Amino acid sequence: MPPQVALALLLLLGLRICTTPSLSASSTGSCPIDFSFVSSFYPTTCQGSSTDQQGPPSSACCLTAFNTFGLGIALYLRESHIFELPDNRTLYACYDAYQAVLIKTGLQKFSVLDCQQFSNSSHFIRSPTLCGGIETVEDWQSKVGVTAMDSSCKGDLSNSAVCQVCYVDALLAFSIASNISVNNSDCFYFVALYAAGVINEFGPTNPATAGCLLALEASTSNHNRSHHLATFVAVGAAIVVCSLCVIALSTWLWCRRRQQLYHQRFVSRNRRLLSSTLQPNVGAIWYQFDDIKLATNNFSTNNLIGSGGFSVVYKGIMPDGSQVAVKSLKNCTKEGDAEFSNEVEVINSVRHRNLAALRGCCVASNTSLGHLRLLIYDYMPNGSLEDYLFQKGKPVLEWADRERIAVDMARGLAYLHMGVQPAIIHRDIKANNILLDEHLNAHVADFGLAKVTLEGMTHMTTRVAGTQGYLAPEYALYGQLTEKSDVYSFGVLLLVLVSGRQALDLRGEYPLITDWAWVMVKSGNTLGVVDGRIRDTGPAKVMERFVLIGILCAHLLVAFRPTMAQAFKMLQGVVEVPQIPDRPLPLTHDGLLNFDGNSSVSSMPSIGDPRAYTEDLLR
Template sequence: MSFSALFLVAVRLLLLLSCFNSVALTQLQNDAVSCPLNFTVLRQLAPSPKRRSLDVATECRYVLQSLRLVQSNYLRLTNSFVPPLNSSESCWSDYQNLLKDYVPNFDILSKCGFQTSWISQGCMNITTRAQFEAVVPKSVVNSIVDNCNQSLLNGSPCAACTTSLSNLRASYLIGASIGNVSDCTAFPSIYAAAFANHFGPTDIGTANCLFSLDFATPGSAGTKKRKKIVIFVALIGSGLGLLVIIGGVWLLWHKHKEYKVKKRKEELSKDRERGLGSALESISGSTNLIKFTFDEIKKATRNFSRDNIVGRGGYGNVYKGVLLDGSEVALKRFKNCSASGDTNFAHEVEVIASVRHVNLVALRGYCIATTPYEGHQRIIVCDLMKNGSLYDHLFGSPDNKLSWPIRQNIALGTARGLAYLHYGAQPSIIHRDIKANNILLDETFEAKLYARPTMDQVVKMLETDLSVPNIPERPIPLVADIDDIERSISSSGSGNLSSSGFHQYHS
């Protein structure tokens, strides 16, 4: 064959190849389809295009993670990890059109080094959900669901989820990846966001945890401010609501307490009128002494509160209390009591109640009761002496010093009280224990003696013919000389004052 013939054949082959390439290009263009990926979900998550500028590397990372979120949403809807190969160009084009509203003049493929086909190529030739679940055991998939199927806003749930995904990737997705778009590193997160988490990939918490996308960060100053306002308003509202609830509960409790007090007063009033009240009955026909119930005593002393103790002694403790009518009283609670001594105690109370004088402590009432927990109780109720005892003022705080006029008044009051006990009471009561502790002072510093004989004294007074000193016609003057008193006693020959009374002797 000649050279001219060979040249002619070569030209024909070139023309044929040119025609073939033209036809192939036309066919490829005709086969291209629209992108099935829904990039508008990114606009829904980040509606505001205003954001701070970032460096290229950070921008590319956001672009890649956002693409994986879109792919997860696509997987959730179609069970496919990647779009068809013939849609690659249209997908990049759609993504570029969206991105220009947020980052102008940023070309994804050239800036980030991505290739067009990478968006449609998967890890280890895995492109569908079925292929993924064929590689990963069902038990591992169930473990991912257990760890990731919850809100991932907080750090602890997110950490549990991402740890299980890392273990999956290290154990089962160890093949080669094509490019760095849909690589094996991303597939576990894409799958978990689509199927393991019921909130889905478009949830703020899921996007933040699995794709490291914080959609509240770019241009979020206004959003954060609004959140702070909402939180502040919520706290104020909750606080006001709590105050209203507390106020309502307190008001109901106060009303209930008032109702109980009112009801109790009505019951006591009816009992007094009928003479049937167990809480307020007379100990005898000769006195107006009140018998209180043990419950009334407990209420008056706030269940015998330690804060109400105003005195202690060998017989027991003295409590201050407030009766139902508002009056303040002192309550002596005797210890080591038994029911066998109640009769003597009642006689003692009768004797004390029958002795009344301005300088003696007035007895208001008493209580005899037996309870399952406290045992047998005996309590007497007296007027409360608000200024304590003479001992408190003589030997107590320096601030409680008494003036001399008050001291003189106390001495005279004490003398009058003793004189009445020894010579005015029938039968006579010998005090036998006069001391500063037993001289009580009311609100006006008037001296008050507690005329309590011992149990033995009461029994002897009531059951024997114990001789009682005669009441002299002329009581001993308060300013009498001790020698005159002794001569008056000795002149009677009996050790007592003569019946004719005190006589002043002159030397």
């Protein structure tokens, strides 16, 4: 071990014990160490400690004297295979023996107990708390094992290059030993003792061994010692710099690897989530993220075609020239797993001309974009029905187109309810989830909230989800979900399509379109529900039929609503629209309207304030 490191270690030990009370120097034991070697390692820094010295010895003198005493401990280790002395009495007997030799060398006024380094006996007495409980050579070999130091520190260390190699390997041995000890400085001290007292074949009293490993030089070699000190300072500084660089690089690589594992775990979890849903060569496929990134121009805002509370939609052009809509789900947490897997599973299990077709999926995660769950659909050039009806700059939707869209929507929903087993309840039928292709054909989309019904169950109770204004009362208030809940939402959507009015408009007297349309119908102005811009462009009877079907489907009482299959046939004119059953008073009306004498509210639960009921529906 190089001198400057050993000195730094001893200084560290001195600082640790500076507040420890001094022990009595009296001793009745015997010392097992022969200190006759001290005359060959006269502590030149203590030359001033003569008969005329006043005050305590200098710190440099104390450190050199402490190192020389440590050489005696290394000699004791070599002979007994034990790192420390057995007890306090033995230690103070060795202090007395060491003191006597120092006096013979000319240090008459020097006392080891004047140095703080000697006042703490814990460094030289066996203890299970020192360096992970290493007390003997056998303990060292068992806990630390054979290291490179066992070879490099074995021979003659008089050559500075050989000593440097030994020093580097000693540092490596220290790093191994420090892993088993809370107190690293004790292990550093043990490394020096073991290298000098056990490994080196010339022993610790050899001048080259003492100079290299214990920072001691024979009293006649001051010039060589200074040379060694300068060499070791340079080597030590270089090793410290290199070590810091290695630590910094290792930390950076560790952080990078940890981040990569974080992203990889997300991708793996989502692939496992859909492993049973997406099968090779069946239905939807897995897309490579690089292909989607290229198709959307790295998710450029110029490709953004829609944004909602749960997703963002980009237009993309695939390598084969086909246009796609890339839906990026916003909720990529574990809580969003159910919605993601549900949408993929439901839409991938059905195929119908009026249902949006899922082309595939993509899951990715990186530092720049974060977690990504992507659903790839066929691109619909005319966007959503919501956009076409209410976006400025769009042409007025003609009656013939509205009629076809209504039939398409009904056909798609009827297929979900009757065409597949078990039936699927969409739960979020609204204008924004109806997509229009280049021919204005309608496609029902967004199956993130869809529920698959259980066989034999007439209804299920579930967490309420959907869009205000489109929710059926029994579902919004009590969480009771049936196919008739979709029928209600379809009725609202049909009224929106026919009238060109939003489902929920808080600015008007009747916020809910169902209340407004009901009042219009009951007042005998059924045709007044139709959008005034197209009212004269189609058959009045057909328009009125569509309005009545919307009223019937959106009836407050579940039993009075038709099935989607029945509603589909009514829209086609195959089945006549039955007489509209009376319903409770408009939910947003302040008072009782004077309907005809057949009006009845006895079939609804008693509600004190109609406005309060309306507020419940709008929550």
